[in-house]
Amino acid sequence: MPFAAITYDIKPGYESELAEIFGNFRRVKSDQVRTETGEEAGRILATAVFIRDDTLVRVIEYQGDLEAVARHMAAQPGVREVERSLKPYLSRPRDTDTVEGFVATFQRSLLRTVAQISVRDLPAAS
Known part of the structure; x- marks a missing residue:
């Protein structure tokens, strides 16, 4: 399963408030990501x-299309x-008030994946 990580440029000294x-995050009702037409x-x-310090990172483990995941999150x-x-x-404003703004901000703040390793990727032991 791939991972994506996005950054937020924040003012230092507010770790408790950000935590x-x-x-208090309200979880989504379903883990399913669907297109605008309802397709999975x-x-x-x-x-x-x-x-x-001044960096916050959100890591997302997902399946499927990352842009669809970003659109789903935006809604x-x-x-x-x-x-x-x-x-x-x-410390740097994010334009996330619209789906388009959220997706563009998501893509701009996406970290490049350098490596991903999971025991799920290993061959099954015999």
Whole structure:
């Protein structure tokens, strides 16, 4: 399963406030990612958020099309609420008020994958 990581440029010194924002995150109703026409496009398997100094990173484990995952996330009430709550703590504003703005910001803040290793990728032991 692939992973994606996106960064947020934040003001340092607000780790507790940011942890609270993500700690109150409202999970999505379903892990299923669908296109605008309702076709299955993937799944969000897991997410994690990390912070240090002026950088916050969200890691997403997913299946399927990453742009469809970003579009799905943009439409989720919990994600929209987090993005609104983060605004005062950002050192660089993010245009995430629309689906198009969210997807463009997502793509711009996406870290390049250098390596991914999982025990799921190993051959089964005989």
